[in-house]
Amino acid sequence: MGIIRTVVLSLCLLTSSIGVAQTTSKGITARYIEEQLNLDGNLNEAVWETAETGSDFIQFFPTDSLAAKFPTTFKILYSETTLYIGVRAEAENGNYVVSSLRRDFGGTTNDNISLLFDTFNDATTAYFFGVTPYGVQREGLVSEGGSNFNNTWDIKWQAEAQRFEDHYTVEIAIPFTSLKFIEGATSWRFRSYRWNIQSNEQTSWTQIPQNQLLSSLAYMGELKFEKPLGRSRTPLALIPYLNTLVDRDNVTDETKTNLKVGGDAKIAIGDAMNLDITVNPDFSNVEVDDIFTNLTRFEIQLPEKRQFFIDNSDLFANYGNPLDNIPFFSRRIGLARDPEGNLVENQIIGGVRLSGKLNPTLRMGFLNLQTEANADNEIGSFNNMMLSFQKKVFSRSNLGVFWINRQTFGNEEYLDPDDRYNRVIGLDYDLASADNIWTGNFFLHKSFQPDDSQGNISSQARLNYDDRNWRFVADFVYVDEEYRADLGFVPRKDIFKTGNSITRRFYPKNAALSNHSIKLLGVNFWRPNLDFRHTDYFYQATWDAAFTSQATLSARYQHDYIFLVDDFDPTRMEGAVPLPGNRGYSFNQFSVEFNSNPSKLLTVGARTAAGGFFNGRRYAFGGELGYRFQPWANVSFGVNYDGIRLPEPYSNADIWLATTRAEITFSKSLFWNTLVQYSNQRDNFGINSRLQWRFAPLSDLFLVYNDNYFTENFAPRFRSLNLKLTYWLNI
Numbered sequence: 001m002g003i004i005r006t007v008v009l010s011l012c013l014l015t016s017s018i019g020v021a022q023t024t025s026k027g028i029t030a031r032y033i034e035e036q037l038n039l040d041g042n043l044n045e046a047v048w049e050t051a052e053t054g055s056d057f058i059q060f061f062p063t064d065s066l067a068a069k070f071p072t073t074f075k076i077l078y079s080e081t082t083l084y085i086g087v088r089a090e091a092e093n094g095n096y097v098v099s100s101l102r103r104d105f106g107g108t109t110n111d112n113i114s115l116l117f118d119t120f121n122d123a124t125t126a127y128f129f130g131v132t133p134y135g136v137q138r139e140g141l142v143s144e145g146g147s148n149f150n151n152t153w154d155i156k157w158q159a160e161a162q163r164f165e166d167h168y169t170v171e172i173a174i175p176f177t178s179l180k181f182i183e184g185a186t187s188w189r190f191r192s193y194r195w196n197i198q199s200n201e202q203t204s205w206t207q208i209p210q211n212q213l214l215s216s217l218a219y220m221g222e223l224k225f226e227k228p229l230g231r232s233r234t235p236l237a238l239i240p241y242l243n244t245l246v247d248r249d250n251v252t253d254e255t256k257t258n259l260k261v262g263g264d265a266k267i268a269i270g271d272a273m274n275l276d277i278t279v280n281p282d283f284s285n286v287e288v289d290d291i292f293t294n295l296t297r298f299e300i301q302l303p304e305k306r307q308f309f310i311d312n313s314d315l316f317a318n319y320g321n322p323l324d325n326i327p328f329f330s331r332r333i334g335l336a337r338d339p340e341g342n343l344v345e346n347q348i349i350g351g352v353r354l355s356g357k358l359n360p361t362l363r364m365g366f367l368n369l370q371t372e373a374n375a376d377n378e379i380g381s382f383n384n385m386m387l388s389f390q391k392k393v394f395s396r397s398n399l400g401v402f403w404i405n406r407q408t409f410g411n412e413e414y415l416d417p418d419d420r421y422n423r424v425i426g427l428d429y430d431l432a433s434a435d436n437i438w439t440g441n442f443f444l445h446k447s448f449q450p451d452d453s454q455g456n457i458s459s460q461a462r463l464n465y466d467d468r469n470w471r472f473v474a475d476f477v478y479v480d481e482e483y484r485a486d487l488g489f490v491p492r493k494d495i496f497k498t499g500n501s502i503t504r505r506f507y508p509k510n511a512a513l514s515n516h517s518i519k520l521l522g523v524n525f526w527r528p529n530l531d532f533r534h535t536d537y538f539y540q541a542t543w544d545a546a547f548t549s550q551a552t553l554s555a556r557y558q559h560d561y562i563f564l565v566d567d568f569d570p571t572r573m574e575g576a577v578p579l580p581g582n583r584g585y586s587f588n589q590f591s592v593e594f595n596s597n598p599s600k601l602l603t604v605g606a607r608t609a610a611g612g613f614f615n616g617r618r619y620a621f622g623g624e625l626g627y628r629f630q631p632w633a634n635v636s637f638g639v640n641y642d643g644i645r646l647p648e649p650y651s652n653a654d655i656w657l658a659t660t661r662a663e664i665t666f667s668k669s670l671f672w673n674t675l676v677q678y679s680n681q682r683d684n685f686g687i688n689s690r691l692q693w694r695f696a697p698l699s700d701l702f703l704v705y706n707d708n709y710f711t712e713n714f715a716p717r718f719r720s721l722n723l724k725l726t727y728w729l730n731i
Contacts, residue, residue, distance in 0.1 A: 025206050025207065025219075025221065026205060027221055027224060028052055028054045028076060028223060030078050030224065031050060031077050032077075032079070033079050034079065035047070036079060036082065037082075037173065039159070039171045040160055041162040041171050042169060043075075047077065048075055051076065051086070052075065052076075053074070054073065054074045054075070054192065054221075055071065055072070055073045055074075056205075057072045057194065057204060058203060058204055058206075058207045059201060059203050060202040060208050060210060061201065061210065061546075062514035064207065068194075068201065070090040070199055070201060070203075074086060074088075074113075078176075078225065081177070082173050082174065083173070083174045083175075083176060084171070084172065084173055086169070087171075088168075088169050089113055089133075089169075089170070089196075090166065090167045091167055091168060092166075092199050093198075096111045096133040096134075096163065097630070098111060098133060098134050098136065099630065099631065100631060100663060100665050101134060101631055101667060102668075103137055104137075105136050105138050107130060107195055108598055109628075110195065110197065111132060111197050112194070112195050113131055113192065113194050114129070114192065114193050115130070115190070115191075116217065117129075117188055117189075117190055118188055118190065118217055118220060119180060119185070120180075120181065121188065121189050122392050123145065123189065123218060123220070124392065124398060125142060125217075125314070127139070128149065128151075129157065129172065131159040131161060132161070133163050133168040134631055135160050135161035137159050139151070139154065139155060140152075141311070141313070141314075143314035143318065144430070145396055145432045145436060146215040146218070147215075147216075150310055152306075153310045157172070157178055159171065176232055177232065180272045182271055182272070183229065183271050184229065185228065186224065186225055187223060189217070189222060190221055191204065191205055191206055193208075193215075197550070197598060200550050206220060210468070210514075211466055211467065211468050211469075211471070217396075231271055233268070234266075235730040236266070236267055236730070237266040237730050237731070238264075238265050239307075239726060239728050240261070240262070240726070241260075241262060241263055242260075242724070243259070243260045243261075243722065243723070243724040244722070244723045244724075245257070245259075245260070245720060247719065250715070250719075261280065262278070262280030262281055262282055264276060264277065264278045264307070266311075271357075272356045272357030273354065273358075274356050275352065275354050276311060276352065276353040276354075277350075277351075277353075278308050278348070280348075280350065281348050281350075281351075290302075290659070290677070291657060291677045291682060293640060293655055294572070294681075295570050295642065295644075297568055298492060299491050301329065302331065308353065309330040311353075312355035312363070315364075315365030315388050316365050319388075319400060319426060319428050320426075320460070320488070321441060321460055323491075324458075324479060324497065325458045325479055327445055327458075328487050329488050332487045333348065333371065333384050334348050336371075338379070344374075344377055346374060346379055347374075348369055348370070350369070350370060351369030352367075352368055353366070353367045354367075361392040362390070362391050362392070363389070363390040364389055364390075366385075367385065368383065369383075370382075373410060375412070380410055381408060381410050382406055382408050383406070383407050385404070388401070395432075395434040396432040396433065396434060398430045400427070400429075401425075402424075402425065403423070403424075404485070404488075405421070406422045407422075407423075408421070417450055417451075418449060418451060419486075421449060422484050422486040424487075424488070425448075427443060427445075428442070428443040431463070438464070438465060439463075440462050442460065442461050445458040446483075447482075454482075455482050455483070456482045456484070457483060458479045459477070460476065460477045461476045462477075469504065469505050470504060470505070471501070471503035472502055472503075473500065474499075475498065476496075477498075478528075479492065479493050481494035494528060494529045494530075495525050495528075496528055497523065497524065497526075499522070499523045501521040501522070502519070503518070503520075504518050504519075512547055512548060513545060513546075514546045514548045515546050516544060519540070519544070521539070521542070522538075522540075535562075535565070536562050537560075538558055538559065538560045539558065540556060541558075542554065542557075550599065551594070551595060552594070552595045553592075553594050554592070555590075555592045556590070557590050558588065558589050558590075559587075559588050560588070562614070564579060564580070564584075567579065567580055568581065570614065571653035576653070577651055579615065585615055586612075587612025587614065589609055589610065589613075590609065590610060590611055591608065591610075591620075592607065592608055593606070594606050602625075603624075603626040603627075604625055605624040605638075606621075606623040607621065607622050607623060608621040609621075613645075613646075615647060616645050616650070617644075618642060618643065618645070619645075620641060621640075622640035622641060622657075623639065624636055632665055633663065633665070634661070634662070634663045636661045637658075639656070639657070640656070641654070641655070641656055654680075655681045656678065656679070657681070658677070658678040659677050660674075661673075661674070668694075669693060669694040670693050670694075672692075674690070676688075678711065683712060684717065685711050686708045687706070688705070688706050688707075689704070689706075690702060690704045691703045697728065699728050700725075701723075702724040703721075703723055704723075704724070706718075706719065706722070
């Protein structure tokens with residue numbers, strides 16, 4: 001442990017000298033006004049003529065060095081209560097690309113203007129807002145310097161737009177009560193950027209190198225205010241819900257009717273802290289998870305979509321690394337496994353969550369949730385807690401510490417004594433230079449549980465160098481066999497992993513290709529408790545191309561070696577003979593993937609792979625076909641096939657996954673979504689159809705029909721009807 005600490009601290013000191021000062025290349029001053037504007041999207045009020053103009057957008061795609069082909073200008077005003085933004089976006093013609101009228105649209109499939117507000121000037125976190133030419137809104141929280149978007153976050157704000165043949169205009173009003181910032185602030189870091197899907201152009205107010213993300217917080221301008229801002233004065237928000245659920249389980253021949261009442265409260269603590277309270281929360285399947293095919297030995301994580309966990313989620317979820325060790329994974333709370341290993345809901349009684357800024361450079365997060373006991377499924381009542389502190393250091397780096405505790409206070413006899421508590425403490429250093437060329441992650445975590453043994457350590461040292469032409473990555477990870485994170489995501493233990501890659505980018509000067517790259521990657525795994533045996537590795541060579549039409553093409557060759565310690569059935573099919581353990585398998589695969597121009601009404605994605613698979617062969621193909629009835633509807637059909645051919649006595653398998661989606665937006669407040677999923681690996685054919693009426697800001701009425709069938713004989717499996725009402729009340 002002492003060596004690891006020394007290495008981490010040395011790297012911190014070495015890298016702290018890389019870009020210690022933030023620079024802003026552009027600035028704009030917001031003019032203070034007394035009146036409140038009436039939003040209609042026209043920008044014809046006289047007060048807009050008095051505001052300073054932001055202009056001179058620069059291309060990010062298809063190049064990153066030319067002026068925007070279709071200019072964008074914006075102006076900013078503010079009153080005591082509201083921030084106003086007016087935008088004019090020039091366009092080739094009036095055939096704007098808008099795939100939906102539903103809130104939280106996809107940025108890559110819709111023409112839109114986007115805004116980033118770094119209200120604490122920390123270059124790490126920001127608020128994000130976007131509007132399409134049809135006035136459709138999306139908002140989100142940005143963290144990790146711009147690489148992590150969470151658009152599940154919702155707040156109250158307004159936007160209206162007007163469309164013309166050669167341009168569109170947008171008026172935006174964001175109440176200061178919907179934002180957190182320092183009282184008396186005179187400036188924020190700010191940037192506007194635009195997706196002009198219609199003309200295959202992405203542009204930004206400040207120049208962004210194409211090797212960086214368009215959302216990067218390293219390249220921002222400055223928004224100045226004529227007079228200092230007051231307090232944010234975030235109101236008390238109450239969000240009650242009423243949910244009626246009727247379900248029929250044909251496996252157990254049971255029908256249940258359930259009425260649930262509960263809700264959340266959001267309370268502002270000062271200018272920069274939020275207190276979230278939940279009582280009897282409802283996490284029923286208003287939105288279902290996508291089904292996936294899993295041919296690996298390991299669990300696959302799914303994203304968190306529950307509103308209670310969203311605000312400042314990076315304070316809890318961004319420790320460790322997503323591939324090898326996340327010490328806190330919020331989807332663990334509210335789910336548990338019964339004695340047969342099936343995943344079942346574990347009711348949350350209630351909880352609190354405090355998160356935000358203690359000062360401009362120090363953030364804190366505290367979470368505590370209590371789950372109830374379920375004797376029928378032998379599930380104990382657990383208290384789930386996490387405490388986190390994150391300190392900004394140098395220009396854009398962060399030093400974080402955390403403590404996680406999962407513990408039962410009951411005396412349930414069916415609980416294994418070793419599972420009565422699990423604690424994890426950790427120290428993380430996230431490196432990000434001012435220009436984002438140097439990034440990295442260094443951490444040391446330790447777990448504690450009954451009958452603790454020596455070790456229980458997980459650690460990582462990862463350093464990236466990423467300039468316009470080259471990217472280098474060096475990564476080292478260790479997870480002890482006895483390390484446990486019961487509230488985390490740890491797919492593999494007893495590993496020492498190395499990962500190294502080199503990428504070379506090219507920017508040809510022709511009309512068809514924007515950029516392409518060649519990447520070489522090598523990942524190796526050793527098992528320390530198996531005499532440091534070299535058990536797994538894979539080596540990749542990848543070519544990626546981005547066309548000026550926004551189409552993409554990728555080709556990959558990969559060599560794998562996998563040493564199975566235990567028997568394993570990659571097909572997960574009933575009755576299949578597993579591959580024998582204590583044996584190594586070496587094989588090669590080649591794959592190609594193509595995605596067409598998203599601006600077209602008809603879009604196509606296709607992929608195929610062929611080669612070895614353990615001691616046999618695997619042939620795979622898949623794709624998606626989508627059509628947009630602009631702007632009212634989107635329909636898509638996707639299919640994925642994996643054909644596995646293994647020698648006798650091992651089983652062959654034809655694994656099919658098919659998905660159909662239909663989204664109809666009758667208006668900006670009434671939506672109908674249907675998802676149909678078929679997977680013979682999971683023996684399930686599922687239908688989820690959801691009607692959503694947003695009858696008031698952030699207030700919804702859902703009617704959800706969920707139906708599932710066995711695929712072999714198409715017999716009914718599980719069916720439910722869900723009526724849920726939520727209302728957002730500001731006090």
